[in-house]
Amino acid sequence: MKKIEAIIKPFKLDDVKEALKEIDIKGMTLTDVKGYGRQKGHKEIYRGAEYVVDFIPKVKLELIVETSQCDKVVECIRQAAVTGKIGDGKIFVLPVEEAVRIRTGEKGNEAV
């Protein structure tokens, strides 16, 4: 099992969700996050007032998939989330040791 964490542009969320639905991924955890990477924050000045945008709003998706599916899902997210411009985000893949469905006690792939 793998955990996929994707940080994407907020407006791309619907596209990514749609795309994942098409390949039959039904569950995920979403968080509104802020941060910065290569797309640095910036300063805007308007009418003398300074607006510092130091952290840029993004959406974080987290989902656990069977290892065999992982590449497909990553590629699916990438294609749906790309605009070709700076700040499109990143995808991380992490190994997962165990998963348990609380209701039934099922473990491993069954629980994903």
Place this chain on the structure above:
Amino acid sequence: MNSELRARRNALESLWQQGLSGKMLLREHTRLVDTHIAHNFENCLDAKNGMALVAVGGYGRKELFPFSDIDLLLLYEPSVENKLTPAVEAVFYPLWDAGLEVGHAVRTLDACLEHGKKDFFFQVAMLDARLLAGSIDLFNQLVNLFQQSFVEGRRREFLNNMLKHRKRRHKSFGMQNYLLEPHIKESRGGLRDIQAMIWTAQVIFGLHGLSSMENAGLLNNSERRRFDSACDELIRIRNGLHFVSGRKNDQLYFEHQEEIAKLFDFKPSKGLLGVERFMRDVYGHMKTVAVTTDFFFEHVDEVLGITLPTIKDRKLEKGIEIRHGRIHLTDPGLAEKKVYLLMRLFARAADTGLPIHHRTLRLVNDRLLLLNDKVRCSRRMANAFFDVLKKTGERPTVLEAMLESGLLSAYIPEFADLESLAQHDVYHVYTVDSHLLQTVAELNRLREEEPNIFSTVPSPEILFLAGLLHDIGKGQGGDHSKLGAELVGLIGKRLGLKKDEIQTIIFLVREHLFLAHMSMRRDLGDDAFIRRCAEKIASPDRLAMLYLLTIADSKATGPTVWNEWKGALLLEFYLKTVQYLDTDRNNVDTSRKMEWKRAKLADLMGDNKVFDLKSLPDDYLLSFTPEEAYSHIRYRKELDEKKLLVNSTDLDGKWSLLIMARDRRGLLSRICGTLALHNLEVRSAQIFTWADGTAVDVIDVISVVSMEYEDQDWETFEKDLHLAVNLRLGLDYRLGRKTAPMKKSPHCLNHATEDRVVIDNETSDTYTIIEIFSKDRFELLYRITKTLADFGINIFRAIIGCKADQVVDVFYGLDDDGRKVIDPDFQEEIRRGLLYAVKDVSKK
């Protein structure tokens, strides 16, 4: 025994199902339990002497809800202590065995007194004490003891305690989670408030029950009846809630709301769900209770002189005075003639921060019929009303008072439809009316928090009014923004707003969700998108108002709705869009700028009166300096002899072409074709047509082959362009035969952005705007413009933008008859034609 009690409870449930509701059911339930308990107690006869079994609390009042606690006190004389065990066994055990919730106490008189000193609630519970069985003497001793110890001479203390607990209870049960799912017993306006009032009336004035309160003049008849029926309904709801939850549960959770609405037969109607209509009733009853009990406690407070005013009495204006720290209408007769005084009261309250006296609020409520159409259109009334909105402060207290007095809905009748209106979802925690009042308060708060943006709003009252009315179209089904925009136009007219102010408020109400939607769902890095938004919003003032309204609306929806994350997106949207709007205007009023430009140009022209400056369109003048425009006008003279004029310049590596010609259909496509033939790629272009039919095109190009400006064969280019414009050049065949340029355009990133065509008739009043999004491909522009020409579309203005891998071309055009492209079939045909043309290039 158990089975007997169970059977009784079943009997109770069937009575409920037969429709016995409200107080009757409570009495019936009490009677069932009474007989059972008394029977058990009297069965152990030897225990009877020196003991009394007392019902206290709700049970003592004979208000036993289906799953309420049965609160019992077994009172005994110390001499019979050894006989307690059989009595306790006889009375409590069967109740426990039956699984009932029993609140029990076994005490002597002294122990009761001790306990009463420590526990205010026990004092209060004793007010409802009722002898079930046993020694009446002992019971009377208890009642007298409590009367002497806690009531006589200590009324003020009692009231203080009552007020303190009431305040604390309202605070903890007024929290967010109780707004959506009110607590029928403890929330503000719940059953506990009713009880608190009745207890207090009993202790302070010796009045028992609502009718004696009415007789004593504490309530008038209509208030008493409204209050009574609200109580009945709340009791009925609590009964229903106990039955559907199957336990002692007094909070109206979501799932119970639906179930009880169904049980009480609330059907969907006028765009509202059954459950929404039910909850509207619930909130309405709770409001009646809240307002009546508030008035009552204010009155008692005043009578006993608990809260001492720190403000000096003074006259605010004729008929309105401050007395004892509250605002009074001192001349109700004057208000009959000058109805606007009713509104001035609230303006004064907002201004001074003092509450309006409850008797004055009743006076207002009694005079609502004075609010006729004439008054609703009165300027004085409107001015006072705007004063209230502007001075509301960070909490909508004054507006709430105005709503509760009925004045708000009498003044703006459309508001009545929103009172207590609930939306059945977890998102909207407030009813629509309180959400709207809250929005006004949030706007007032933004005045402090966003001073820079707020200060750009020219007339804040319009913004506040928009805050108050943005959801006015709710509860009728359909799109509430659109419905609201229609209503607010009428309201604005009544309030005497100017025409442009009415347009602004209609815009704000209609678009109040626009920013929230756009900033979350669209790419803020997409300049074409930002530009479209800017064009739709049209002015920095409107943008500022919409921005502030969006924040206030969101904050007033619930604390979980607004967060910094959304704030950051919204601010980014605002800053990007405002810069677009401000570059367009350069912070100077456009009309003044235009005037200045025309005057400057007239200077440059000198005595040359041949050319009519009026034929220069505004957007053309805005895009060029007067000097540039003057040079164009001079070139224009040469056009009378030539058909075409080309002027190319190299500005620090940016190659700029000025092409002027008499406009004709297809001109742009021939220019684009010739550019492609000469390996010139368009980076950006501005296309204008003067009123006299002169086309002025300024096109920035780069060469996909030659590196240096000098290497480019401009002479042949000009010759070919002449031929092309005069229809002497076979562009298609030449382009087909031409070998593709060696050096491909550098921005051919390989990923799938889909080609898109958007046809927009909304943004511009005059033109149909056609936007084409596609990958950057050579010859693309030629294909697009040729296709448009084939459809007979005349292009009046074009903006060509390339960035990264995507091309966004925007054309302002009209059809062959000089009209917008309205016909949907034709639009579809154009869309398909363009998509085909764009695709066609990529195949090549």
